[in-house]
Amino acid sequence: MKTSARVVVIGGGVVGVSTLYHLAKMGWSDVVLIERKELTSGSTWHAAGLLPLFNLSYSVGKLHQYSVDLYPSLEAETDLNVGFSRVSNIRLANSPDRMDEYRYYAGVAKTIGVDVNFLTPEQVHEIWPLAQMDGVLGAIQHPADGYIQPADLTQALAKGARQRGATIMRNTTVTGITQKANGEWVVATDQGDITCEHVVSATGSFARQTGAMVGLDVPVIPVEHQYIVTEQHPAIMERRAKGLPEMGVLRESDSSWYMREEAGGLLLGPYEVGAPACYVKGPAANSEYELFPDALERLEPYILSAIERVPAFGELGIKKVYNGAIAYTPDGSPIVGPAPGLKNFWLNEGHSFGITAAGGAGWQLAHWIVDGEPTIDMMGVDPRRFGTYADEGYLIEKNEEAYAKVFTVHYPDEEREAARPLRQTPCYDRMKKLGAVFGSVFGWERPNWFAPEGYELTDADLDRPETLLNHNHPDVPGAPIREKWSFRRSNYFEHVGNECRHVTEKVGIQDMSAFAKCLISGPGAEEWLGKLLSNAVPKKIGRVALSYLLTPAGGVRSEFTVYKRGPQSYYLVSAGALEQHDHDYLIKALPADGSVKFERLTTAMGVLVLAGPRARDVLAKVTRTDLSNEAFPWLTGKRISIGAAPCDALRVNFIGELGWEFHHPIEMQNYIFDKLMEAGAEFDIKPFGIRAMTSMALEKSYKLIPRELSVEYNALESGLERFISMKKPDFVGRDGLLAKKEAGLSSTLVTLEVLGVTDADARGSEAIYRDGQLVGRATSGGYGWRTAKSLALAMIAPEHANLGTELEISILGTMHKAVVIPDSPFDPENLALRS
Numbered sequence: 001m002k003t004s005a006r007v008v009v010i011g012g013g014v015v016g017v018s019t020l021y022h023l024a025k026m027g028w029s030d031v032v033l034i035e036r037k038e039l040t041s042g043s044t045w046h047a048a049g050l051l052p053l054f055n056l057s058y059s060v061g062k063l064h065q066y067s068v069d070l071y072p073s074l075e076a077e078t079d080l081n082v083g084f085s086r087v088s089n090i091r092l093a094n095s096p097d098r099m100d101e102y103r104y105y106a107g108v109a110k111t112i113g114v115d116v117n118f119l120t121p122e123q124v125h126e127i128w129p130l131a132q133m134d135g136v137l138g139a140i141q142h143p144a145d146g147y148i149q150p151a152d153l154t155q156a157l158a159k160g161a162r163q164r165g166a167t168i169m170r171n172t173t174v175t176g177i178t179q180k181a182n183g184e185w186v187v188a189t190d191q192g193d194i195t196c197e198h199v200v201s202a203t204g205s206f207a208r209q210t211g212a213m214v215g216l217d218v219p220v221i222p223v224e225h226q227y228i229v230t231e232q233h234p235a236i237m238e239r240r241a242k243g244l245p246e247m248g249v250l251r252e253s254d255s256s257w258y259m260r261e262e263a264g265g266l267l268l269g270p271y272e273v274g275a276p277a278c279y280v281k282g283p284a285a286n287s288e289y290e291l292f293p294d295a296l297e298r299l300e301p302y303i304l305s306a307i308e309r310v311p312a313f314g315e316l317g318i319k320k321v322y323n324g325a326i327a328y329t330p331d332g333s334p335i336v337g338p339a340p341g342l343k344n345f346w347l348n349e350g351h352s353f354g355i356t357a358a359g360g361a362g363w364q365l366a367h368w369i370v371d372g373e374p375t376i377d378m379m380g381v382d383p384r385r386f387g388t389y390a391d392e393g394y395l396i397e398k399n400e401e402a403y404a405k406v407f408t409v410h411y412p413d414e415e416r417e418a419a420r421p422l423r424q425t426p427c428y429d430r431m432k433k434l435g436a437v438f439g440s441v442f443g444w445e446r447p448n449w450f451a452p453e454g455y456e457l458t459d460a461d462l463d464r465p466e467t468l469l470n471h472n473h474p475d476v477p478g479a480p481i482r483e484k485w486s487f488r489r490s491n492y493f494e495h496v497g498n499e500c501r502h503v504t505e506k507v508g509i510q511d512m513s514a515f516a517k518c519l520i521s522g523p524g525a526e527e528w529l530g531k532l533l534s535n536a537v538p539k540k541i542g543r544v545a546l547s548y549l550l551t552p553a554g555g556v557r558s559e560f561t562v563y564k565r566g567p568q569s570y571y572l573v574s575a576g577a578l579e580q581h582d583h584d585y586l587i588k589a590l591p592a593d594g595s596v597k598f599e600r601l602t603t604a605m606g607v608l609v610l611a612g613p614r615a616r617d618v619l620a621k622v623t624r625t626d627l628s629n630e631a632f633p634w635l636t637g638k639r640i641s642i643g644a645a646p647c648d649a650l651r652v653n654f655i656g657e658l659g660w661e662f663h664h665p666i667e668m669q670n671y672i673f674d675k676l677m678e679a680g681a682e683f684d685i686k687p688f689g690i691r692a693m694t695s696m697a698l699e700k701s702y703k704l705i706p707r708e709l710s711v712e713y714n715a716l717e718s719g720l721e722r723f724i725s726m727k728k729p730d731f732v733g734r735d736g737l738l739a740k741k742e743a744g745l746s747s748t749l750v751t752l753e754v755l756g757v758t759d760a761d762a763r764g765s766e767a768i769y770r771d772g773q774l775v776g777r778a779t780s781g782g783y784g785w786r787t788a789k790s791l792a793l794a795m796i797a798p799e800h801a802n803l804g805t806e807l808e809i810s811i812l813g814t815m816h817k818a819v820v821i822p823d824s825p826f827d828p829e830n831l832a833l834r835s
């Protein structure tokens with residue numbers, strides 16, 4: 001047995017083997033895979049083998065696309081047939097909202113380069129004559145999509161890896177993992193130890209047990225998933241005899257099931273409500289090729305719906321039911337990338353579409369390990385998108401929910417109900433009384449918008465079949481608020497507009513306590529931050545700067561507001577959703593000599609934002625601090641008292657108005673909140689939510705991770721020059737920026753005014769054209785209430801980015817003219833911010 005290797009991959013399912021294959025393909029042949037039983041004996045062997053390209057996430061979509069391109073090429077490389085049947089995949093739409101979802105998706109697909117056709121019900125029937133088309137409005141078809149034999153695919157990847165020098169050890173169980181003082185890992189197995197530089201965990205249903213070996217709480221708990229295989233049907237056999245093509249994969253999205261031909265019969269896979277989490281404490285030690293007893297009663301409504309759509313299905317006897325474990329995460333996307341808190345420990349876990357994603361996930365993880373970076377934006381699958389709140393109880397509730405919602409319409413403003421309200425800031429109840437309709441980020445409840453008193457949807461609205469209701473937010477007695485999700489302007493649109501107007505005319509208050517916060521201090525802090533981040537480190541106490549953590553190639557990893565709070569002490573604020581991600585990079589980069597200290601402050605500090613032209617008047621009533629522009633200019637911070645409560649007031653905000661963020665001890669939040677509300681009463685202070693903030697930020701052309709800012713774009717392409725100090729001789733990404741400057745930019749970030757919009761603004765991910773040619777993609781979009789413009793931010797090929805250039809943007813299938821306008825259409829001189 002080998003006793004050392006560069007990388008040890010644990011787990012011989014399709015995902016682990018693909019990781020091994022890609023590492024070997026990138027030239028790392030000293031790599032070993034350890035599998036406790038036989039390859040594919042976990043979840044892989046029983047998968048239905050479908051390869052759905054459909055995914056609304058730009059990053060997951062790219063992983064799937066890579067896989068579908070790679071798999072057919074494996075035969076030539078390995079002489080093994082992977083059983084890829086490129087029979088296409090049809091998704092039906094039975095509601096206008098579903099059609100909107102497909103139209104939106106078509107933009108994502110276009111910008112990724114995935115072919116999608118829209119079909120009429122008649123065209124679907126031609127391809128799938130066994131399906132009747134009652135109630136079908138239309139469909140999309142992926143011609144490149146189909147299904148594969150998962151075990152054959154895994155064997156081909158294994159052969160490809162072995163041909164390149166990789167080693168596979170079967171019937172060997174990893175029993176422990178420890179890290180030595182020099183950073184090397186020792187992987188203990190029942191056959192002996194292997195010392196290595198990197199460890200990859202790809203252990204499917206065992207993810208939490210493998211994680212526990214190194215103290216990780218991996219946010220993966222599987223859910224039961226079943227599919228039914230029937231006896232042969234004469235009509236299908238007749239088609240075969242005539243040499244007619246397979247009918248392909250049919251997905252009845254609105255009834256939550258898929259169907260395809262299988263050996264002359266049919267295979268039906270529902271995603272049912274009520275499927276339970278399984279293997280909560282992990283599979284048994286002897287688990288191998290394991291299935292659960294079938295639970296057909298749960299599938300009954302789905303079977304009936306399948307019979308209605310495909311009557312032939314009702315004529316068939318069941319040959320076999322597969323009920324197996326399918327790994328899940330709270331948002332249904334896999335976990336691919338570095339493990340938080342551990343150097344050189346990687347996760348490739350939580351795959352619910354693992355046959356589809358394995359190729360892409362292995363490919364990008366190999367890049368990450370070998371080159372230090374993935375080549376595409378992986379934020380949507382980054383393991384650090386969850387925090388320590390995502391423990392067993394949370395995972396069971398959220399993962400069951402994620403499974404049940406695989407086929408629901410994925411609205412851009414969708415907010416899910418399970419495991420809420422989990423993380424509440426102290427002012428949660430106060431906001432609730434003011435009509436807050438909450439959203440959730442990183443487990444925190446945040447007001448998305450505020451429904452005015454007495455507001456509710458009309459009965460006519462409630463009756464519309466495509467109306468989905470968010471029951472999650474609190475009911476206000478006597479005035480049930482109902483939020484409709486939509487790809488178009490929805491019922492909160494006007495109210496968000498009122499919030500924007502109110503803030504820009506008077507004054508508003510917002511709870512931003514979910515921000516990630518930390519303190520960097522110590523004798524080495526200034527030098528360390530200078531070498532790590534792009535901007536100059538604030539020199540004077542009280543100065544605030546926006547700064548970026550770049551990749552060596554100059555892509556953008558993280559954004560920080562850096563506030564010099566005291567001598568050798570810097571307070572860093574970043575996006576709430578990215579706390580674990582951002583802090584993990586900081587912690588892993590700390591110097592070994594102890595000269596820099598990191599202190600996490602997220603849950604210790606709350607943040608209230610006061611903004612609008614009367615913000616100074618309100619604050620002046622509750623503090624003795626001189627608030628004049630001379631004494632307290634924009635982009636500075638001070639320790640102040642609000643009444644008796646201390647806080648750090650930072651003169652910054654994300655909406656482009658006069659205002660302050662108050663970073664305060666969290667236990668004093670309600671005291672401060674009440675003081676501000678009391679002082680603000682005479683100025684008509686009102687709360688505002690995330691949706692108003694996002695609209696106002698768009699009017700300032702403010703950029704967000706992972707939209708305008710990502711590892712896929714160079715910081716210069718994202719327009720961050722102002723926040724980069726090239727005077728500094730050395731910081732992460734400097735060489736990458738210089739190299740890109742020399743080579744020329746491939747994209748330019750522009751602000752677009754979208755013309756002719758009536759009810760659907762851009763959301764991000766729309767395709768942008770000039771004279772019929774694809775020239776870029778929108779990264780954000782929405783309506784700007786202060787400018788009365790429909791706006792979008794977009795990454796465009798530089799030759800089309802000049803001011804005034806007329807482009808076209810496809811929003812839900814309608815082409816709109818879009819003009820490149822100067823950045824920050826609201827208050828380009830920042831007069832309000834400086835006032």
Ligand SMILES: Cc1cc2nc3c(=O)[nH]c(=O)nc-3n(C[C@H](O)[C@H](O)[C@H](O)COP(=O)(O)OP(=O)(O)OC[C@H]3O[C@@H](n4cnc5c(N)ncnc54)[C@H](O)[C@@H]3O)c2cc1C
Binds near residue numbers: 173327350
């Ligand atoms: C009924 C059903 C149908 C499905 N259909 C599809 C489909 O059509 N399309 C699709 O894309 N996906 C489908 N899936 C999902 C798919 O099966 C999984 O996403 C995929 O198999 C995951 O592969 P994996 O390599 O991550 O995990 P696994 O295949 O479970 O592999 C993990 C391996 O790690 C090994 N291991 C664990 N711990 C250790 C240890 N300590 N030491 C050594 N080895 C260890 C295990 O023995 C196991 O072999 C389906 C799932 C189910 C249940």
